[in-house]
Every structure is written in C-alpha cells, then in structure tokens.
Amino acid sequence: MVIHVTQESYADTLAIFADPKKRVSAHYVVRSADGRVAQCVREADIAWHAGNWDYNTRSIGIEHEGWVDRPEYFTDAMYEQSARLTAAICATYGIPKDREHIIAHHEVPGSDHTDPGPLWDWTRYIRLVNFA
Numbered sequence: 151m152v153i154h155v156t157q158e159s160y161a162d163t164l165a166i167f168a169d170p171k172k173r174v175s176a177h178y179v180v181r182s183a184d185g186r187v188a189q190c191v192r193e194a195d196i197a198w199h200a201g202n203w204d205y206n207t208r209s210i211g212i213e214h215e216g217w218v219d220r221p222e223y224f225t226d227a228m229y230e231q232s233a234r235l236t237a238a239i240c241a242t243y244g245i246p247k248d249r250e251h252i253i254a255h256h257e258v259p260g261s262d263h264t265d266p267g268p269l270w271d272w273t274r275y276i277r278l279v280n281f282a
Contacts, residue, residue: 155265160215176211185231218267233278
C-alpha cells in the first residue's frame, strides 16, 4: 500500500486521473472535508501512482486530497475513512497493517516525491488502521 497526498483538490485530482494523456492514476482518492472515497482504478488493475513500475504492479495507491505543507487538509474524517479503506484492503489481501507494508510515496525506491510529507500523522494513521 502506498500513501499519497494529491497536491491538488479532490475534483482536480479526479479530472487528472480521468485524462489518459496525463499518464497518472491511483486506485483511490480520499476527500479531505468528509472522507469521501472515490475509486479510480480497480484493485486488480495497475495504477500509475508510485513512479516505480515494480511498486505499481504490486501495490495499491491511496491519494489524499491536500498539500504536504497544509495540515488543515488532514482532517479526522479523512484519516478515519482512509484507515477503514486501508484496513479493508489489508484484510482482503493478507497485508500486515504496519509501516513496513503501508508506506509513504517518498519511500518508494527512485521516487522524487515528498508526500505524504512530515505533517502526516503516521502513528495515528496506523493505529486507526489497526482498530478499523
């Protein structure tokens, strides 16, 4: 599982992912205000989210509306809904609910991204995933 932050609005992210010319996608996008989840790519299909072909072929990407330097986008609703989604995906595929298997985009080998950034609360997120 690869955790991302969009650096765009929810609506703009969905539009970008719907445009094949952009050559980018993720399996899911989570809206900041209310935690609404949009599925953009079926889990069985490859999304172009990690910037690393090997990781793209064997991971699920979850984007979160917001910007890495604007923590007001990391709302309770977003964390909670994303954690429920991540927990369900982990249960479906037998993925351990830990930081070794739920990683940041910037932790993907060869990535030049910084998301989800230093303001993402990993302790809280993993705790929510484990109690979802």
